[in-house]
Amino acid sequence: MSRAVPNAAVSECVDAGVDFWTAVEAVRRLGSRLKSCSSTDEIREEVFSALCELDREAAERYRRYYSMHVRTSRNTIEGFSREKIVNSLVAETSMPLEVAENIAKEAEMELRRLRLEFVSAPLIREVVNVKLLEHGFEEARARYTRLGAPVHDVKQLVQRSGSAGEVHRALAEKVLREYTLLSVLPLALADAHMAGEIHIHALQDFPLRAWRGLADLRHLASPESAAEGMLEILRRLRMAEERYSAGICLEGVSEFLAPALRGSAEKTAAMLLEHLSVQAHPIAMCISGRAEGEHGEEAVELGMAIARRLGEMREFGHEVYFRLDGGEDYLQAVHEAAASCKQVRLLRPEASLLEPEAGEGETGVLQCVSLNLLRGAREARGDEGRFFRWLEERFELAAEVFELKQERMVHRREQVRWCFGLGVAGVSEAAGLLASESGDELRLASRIAGVLAGLCRKSSRRGREMVLTMLGIEGALDRFREMEAAEEEVNIEVESVMHRFCSGGALAVIPLADAQPLPEALMKLSERMLESTELRAWCYRW
């Protein structure tokens, strides 16, 4: 009621439960005073005064009815308006106006029944959502609901977190994850994720970014100076931040910087690690120990300097992969780093982190979905046929997720060779469970790998390139283990079999029982790992 219209004033009185004739009399008594009012609040004050003279009880009813205010999401306080609820319902859920009016009316009655002076926008939404559910509009409820976090969670986050950026990021990610589950993914896929049958990685970035990428710096032109090379690396990282949720792996860092070293390997290594350590977005580096080409010696020297520096730092925020293809000094330096810094990963000499490599461009995994093999094994109850049927059904779910992501990302124009990652989580546990009586875990692991690799090949032939991966899926594995209340189990032979098929990269975690392993002893262990296993990459956890 923005203008002083007598009919509108009477309607307001009736809405508030004032008898029609009393309302008419009150408005009539106001006469021309009504027209001099400049705001709704003024009109209501005048009407209230007129009602007081006629009927105290009606006046009180009127006052209470119009004293309910809303604290809006724009941080303003406004009078309650049913019309706004109707408009938002129609706009957000596309429901017919009549239905929206009915829902809004019921919600308003419910709110007024509470006799609150102030209501918040979230409370109104909650009440409207209850009304939507009462009327069976479940889908409309999903579209109308609000995303956010409970006050308690935010309080905990604020109290425990180290930085404002961390709190902002955590809250934004939480909202986006909910948005993906509620609004982007079909119910069946969201349910499969929430039930722990599959894990859709980086849900918060599903509508925004790809999962992870690999760039080979060896194809870039050599920098003139170490500083210039560093700038190029940082530029790549900035681009990767926009492009990838789980970060990027830079292959050939030492080879790229080697021509610009000019005898300052230690200084360059220190500068590089210092720059990278302040980057919040994940980065992985891959370092080789083989001296190749004109600046091969310098590259190895830089690789060793990086390893030595890591050994001193102990804690580095990003993964560093060292390919075990160098001489004794290089391997010694790498294992000193591995014995000190838990972010060091060891890579088999001939292995790469992601195949197929894109050459001069980048290879990117657009999306990764991990399958909970342990769940499959438990549900199969020893029946192999049942397990593989379960596996194929979950593979289809993963393929649906990939299709959806591809549709979302189709507009992207980056020069990246895209593929999809099918994560294999819990293979040791699943093989152990399924072969608990027969003991032929390796045959079973081979069959699992063969079936999944076959499905990936089939998908690739149809135009959607898919790779098996056991890299970067630790989060999924931890979640699955927690949901299944399962102990951590690593069967190196089973994992070895899987690693052979994981062209999307694979990493095994080797549990150590020592409080502080010795570098020489770790080196011996790595030698054994190379001799006795076919693991592509591994790290030691103690």
Add this chain to the structure above:
Amino acid sequence: MVLQMVMQAISVCEMQEPCMVVELHTCPFSCLSCRRLEVSRRGRFPAGMLGAASIRGCEPLMHPACFRMLRTLNGRGVRVKLHTSGYAPEALEHAAEEGLVELAELHVRAPLDSRYGELTGREDALERLYQSLWVLSAHGLRAHLRLWLLPPLFTQRHAEEAVDAIRSMGVEVERVVVQL
């Protein structure tokens, strides 16, 4: 008594080569200094990859599967280091006679006097520890000592006295670790 098989992992520090670690947790004590962690990791490694094994747990010799495991490892030529609380001297002697153990790590949890029984919750703990020490000495088994300090009840000085006493019994102590 806790009876539980806890973990298999790798140790690169226990012996001169990487060895598998098996925890057979059977504990007859209720020590004040006990800091046993619940570990839920389990690793399995290719046969032949590791030529040595470290059998842990408070008193693995009291685990029903211990001897079967020791004989299997021995049959495969795997060198064995056995952690013991010293509470199972008969079993230790048995293992030593059969040549199942190359090295023993003895865990000492209190001063070697009347407090030993109090701090471990077993009156006969000290007597049995001495019997175990005689076994080590008699069979010439190499030994590591791990002393779990609990100041002021079990201090560095008590630990030094204990090491001296054990050496004086003719036990070949190769390494001493004092743990707080």
